[in-house]
Amino acid sequence: MREVTLVGGGLSGALLALMLARRGVKVTVYERRADVRAEQIEEGRSINLALSVRGIHALNRVGLDAEVLARAIPMRGRYIHPVTGSCSLIPYGRTADEVIHSVGRRGLNVQLLDALAREKNATVHFQHRCTNYNLRTQTLTIRDEAAGREVGVEAPVVIGTDGAASAVRLALMQSTRMNYSQEYLDHGYKELTIPPAPDGTFRLEPNALHIWPRGGYMMIALPNLDRSFTCTLFLPHRGEPGFDQFPMPEAVTSFFTRTFPDAVPLIADLPGEFFRNPTGGLVTVRCSPWYSEGRVLLLGDAAHAIVPFFGQGMNCAFEDCEVLADLFDEHGGNWDEVFPRFFASRKPNTDAIAQLALDNFIEMRDTSADPHFALKRQLEHKLEERYPGQFVSKYGMVSFHRTPYRDALERGRVQDRILMDVCARANALAEIDIDAAFARLRAGA
Amino acid sequence: MREVTLVGGGLSGALLALMLARRGVKVTVYERRADVRAEQIEEGRSINLALSVRGIHALNRVGLDAEVLARAIPMRGRYIHPVTGSCSLIPYGRTADEVIHSVGRRGLNVQLLDALAREKNATVHFQHRCTNYNLRTQTLTIRDEAAGREVGVEAPVVIGTDGAASAVRLALMQSTRMNYSQEYLDHGYKELTIPPAPDGTFRLEPNALHIWPRGGYMMIALPNLDRSFTCTLFLPHRGEPGFDQFPMPEAVTSFFTRTFPDAVPLIADLPGEFFRNPTGGLVTVRCSPWYSEGRVLLLGDAAHAIVPFFGQGMNCAFEDCEVLADLFDEHGGNWDEVFPRFFASRKPNTDAIAQLALDNFIEMRDTSADPHFALKRQLEHKLEERYPGQFVSKYGMVSFHRTPYRDALERGRVQDRILMDVCARANALAEIDIDAAFARLRAGA
Incomplete structure (x- = not known):
């Protein structure tokens, strides 16, 4: 029977464990924190996250999408609060289902862990912190925080789902020729x-x-x-x-x-x-490669922590899980094949969402107060309506479609430049020649 | 009495300890390796290094330059070995003293440690490995490798001179908002x-x-x-x-x-x-900042490891030591003043030598076989001769002058482009109009 050790039982660790356990893999998860289900934290007061199409699609693969959405609050757009004057809503999407969903991190983790607890193939050890990973001997050092002792654990296949401060990544960074950067x-x-x-x-x-x-x-x-x-x-x-x-x-x-x-x-x-x-x-972490042969892989924030301004950290990590599961199926669970392909497929896209998230900080704090920005959003929705399947806004590609992030970055930047230029010359949508704008977008200039 | 703890007693650690001890600072050095003076390693068989003007100048500040040069071998130029055909020497400099010096790493370390042993203010603990640094409590964790035990050491002022794999840097990277990259x-x-x-x-x-x-x-x-x-x-x-x-x-x-x-x-x-x-x-390490208040500083490879192709790793680290000692004198030993100024002064220059070293790999492996490269070197020497003080080659600025690395990078790149263009149109120095070339260099195009 195939065995995999996951370091980290947060959102992406729990989802990946679920996906692998259902594929007949024996999964052992080491999570440094205590079981969130046992803690007495008031629901809904911890950090919340914006769940969008990629996250929902991945949750659907394990049948949890409806359950999670039942405890989520739809957000239809950005509600802008100026210093003085009246507030306004700039819708994210054009249709009623083009919304993003506010979910509580803890509640979502509980739902994933509850589902995981029903899998016979999966075991989760809480309060077990990974303090080291030796790639050569394929051994994890795990500290049992409750017992206060450290043990070596043989782990022929390790996936680091241990977040932005990943211990697995740190060990790889020190023992292999991994390119790495962290930028605050x-x-x-x-x-x-x-x-x-x-x-x-x-x-x-x-x-x-x-x-x-x-x-x-x-x-x-x-x-x-x-x-x-x-x-x-x-x-x-x-x-x-x-x-x-x-x-x-x-x-x-x-x-x-x-x-x-x-x-x-x-x-x-x-x-x-x-x-x-x-x-x-607020840190962006980039590294390369994310794997060593079929022995160890980084996934989610451990491989590519990003700033929160596009609300895509969790969505991107869940998409990672889905891509990995598909590659697992495609290659009969051969990790030597799966890990390099996963890295090659995801790296350009995770680099792109890192950049999109940085770009979106500027847009949110700055241009979203610009009246031309509201106009641009109206124009985008008009274009989507008139040219269905031919035009999708950058925000839509990222949040409502599963367009590869790299394509969303490349096409989105060109689109945004053209659309802001069109909107800078107008005061209202009625003044804009929609077909001429579309022609400019097709020409890309 | 002022006290400083240095982590790392290699080349830059030993030189810096010497400079600080002579300024009345009580210096404690923890070095993870055994004392190289006690080891039975055959002299001259370990790695050798190219000592040039910056390193020599810094060694002169502690009176060790003559002693070190006495055990060095001058290298007058690049001796090119083609696959077939005859070898040729491309001189580095124009005059007899424009040479670089091959020195053995171990021999140089012995000379520095012997000089340090004569300082009453300095103590070196060998086989004492730093395994952690807690910035908040200002405590180093030091493992005594011989005794096999770990102790906490109070260290209000720490300088990490522990090289490319610096333990002090790793601790800062994990506990502060330090930007960091390692690129292989x-x-x-x-x-x-x-x-x-x-x-x-x-x-x-x-x-x-x-x-x-x-x-x-x-x-x-x-x-x-x-x-x-x-x-x-x-x-x-x-x-x-x-x-x-x-x-x-x-x-x-x-x-x-x-x-x-x-x-x-x-x-x-x-x-x-x-x-x-x-x-x-072969790794390039960049980070920022290199310090936290007046408590901790990184210096040498710990702050900016570079690839070896310009022979400047040690020379740059020794220049670091000299700059730090000068700032110490200027600010009456006030580390709160010294550390930020050291970082601000050195960072642009160490970024530049990192780039120069990467660029020089291309030049060495590739263009140094190009006959136009030999011609360019002849032209540079002719220009230096005809326009003393007005023209210095990039190689000269880095290796024979103490031109700030940033200036050497900026001016050197412009010069190189113009000179390669001039040489591409000629077969011999006699065909080149030296004054016209100089006019182009002055115009920068």
């Missing part, structure tokens, strides 16, 4: 909470991703099942404004009152949460 | 030996760096004090030819006979050494 943005992030209203309702429009775009920085908010919102403030670590500019609670309140005036009365405990919650970093 | 060349290297002739003389011209340029790959040889040469073969890891293409001794001998015919009778034990000696990788 100057910006960090901090989470804040908008609780439900006293009457138990949402305090903002629930079916939207809220954005307070402010040029060099921004805040966003996603809805949770418990009718709270999780806000994320993205700000430079240093500078004016910057996370280092707030030595005192008064400075925080004053900054928020000046820049996010409509959010101030909604956030429960503004200076308190600001100082209590950690400031996170 | 497709080529690796393997060392081979040309022993002295039976009568105890050198088997090749001793005062030269020998090159067998072959386009996509090359071999070089540097003279040792014991009248042997250390050859280094640079070849792709995979390919045709590539290190993976030699499963059998016969294939090695056949490849060498075909491509390095004049070297075959000189190498002592060709297929034997080839299979016995490891194949090394």
Whole structure:
């Protein structure tokens, strides 16, 4: 019987374990954290994620899509909060099903682990941290955190699904000729909470991703099942404004009152949460190759951590799982064939989504406040309507279609340039010659 | 009294320890290897290095330049070995002192450690390997390899001089927002030996760096004090030819006979050494920043490992030491001032030498076999002679002058382009209008 050891039982680890177990592979998962199902964390208050077509498609392969979507909140567009003046919704898509879904990370992990627990082929060891991997001897060093002891585990086939700070990747980086880079943005992030209203309702429009775009920085908010919102403030670590500019609670309140005036009365405990919650970093990790022969592979964030601005980290990792499962079927489970093909197929696409995510930060914090951006979105939807199958917006290719990320990046950049140029010359959709715009898009200039 | 802990007692660690100890700093050095002075390694058979002006200048600051040069072999130029036809020497410089010096790594380390042993302020602990550094608690974890136990050491100021695989850098990479990249060349290297002739003389011209340029790959040889040469073969890891293409001794001998015919009778034990000696990788490491407040700094290869093709790895690290010592003097030993200034001053220059070293691989393996390259070198020397102080070749700026590497890269690239263009139109120096060439160089086009 085939055996695989997965390091990491988070979202992608659990999904991949499920897919492999159902293919008759004996799967052992080592997860450094405790079982999230046993922890007493209030549902919906942890980080939420935007689930879109790639993630849903992969969940469908294990029959979990409906169950997950039942606990998700559809977001129809970006709800823009200017400093003054009225808010507006810029729809993501053209049709009712072109939405993205706010899901809680913990709830989703619970659903995946529950499904995995029903598989006889799969075993998950929680509180078992991988501290080393020896490629030559094919041995993992696993620290049993509860027992406080370390053991060596023979693992002829290892898949590292252990996230952005992957221990498996670190071991490969030190023992093989792996090209590697980690690049931090100057910006960090901090989470804040908008609780439900006293009457138990949402305090903002629930079916939207809220954005307070402010040029060099921004805040966003996603809805949770418990009718709270999780806000994320993205700000430079240093500078004016910057996370280092707030030595005192008064400075925080004053900054928020000046820049996010409509959010101030909604956030429960503004200076308190600001100082209590950690400031996170935003990193892009690229490496190459992701495998060594048929012995070890990296997948998901372990291979390609990206910034969160396109909401594709999880979706991309789930697509990884699906591609790996398909290659497994195609090559009769021969890892020597599967791993190199997986890398060759995914690397150009994960490099592309890393870039798309970086580009989208600029769009979200900056151009989404530009009236021409709203016009561009209208034009895109008009083009999609008039030329079905011939035009798809960049956002649509990434979030509503499974267009390879590399194609979405290449075509999307050309499209965006042309469309912004068209929209810069117009004040309303009625002024734009749709067919002429389409002709320019076909010509690519 | 000021105290500094250095992790790594190799070439740059020992030199920096010497400079700091003489400034009244109490220096503790932890070196993972055993004391090279106690080991029974035959002198001159290990790796040799090319010492040039920056390294010599830094050694002069601690009064060791004459002593080191006394055990070095001057190399006047590149001695080109074609597959067929006669060899030729392309001089590095114009004057008798424009040479580079082949020194043995171990001998140089012994000289530095002997000088350090005379400093009362400095202590070196050999076989003490740093396994971790905790920036927050300012504690190093040091493993005493002889005693087989690990201890925590308080270290308020740490300088990581622990080379390309730096443990201090790894700890910073995992605990701070450090941008980091490691990039491997497709080529690796393997060392081979040309022993002295039976009568105890050198088997090749001793005062030269020998090159067998072959386009996509090359071999070089540097003279040792014991009248042997250390050859280094640079070849792709995979390919045709590539290190993976030699499963059998016969294939090695056949490849060498075909491509390095004049070297075959000189190498002592060709297929034997080839299979016995490891194949090394060639990596460029870049990171940013190199410091955290006044607590920890990376220096030398730990901060910026480069490929060996300009012979500048050690010279650059020694220049680091000198710059750091000068900043120490300038800022009264205030590390909070010194570390950020050191990083700001050195980073653009170490990025530049990393690029120059990569560029020089192409030049060495490829264009140095081109007759126009020899002509270009003649033209450069003629220009230096006719326009002293106004023209210096790129090679000269890097190896015979202490021109900041960044300037050498920027000016050198422009110069090289113009000079190769001029030389491509001529067959001999006499055909070239020197003043017209100089006018083009001044115009930069």
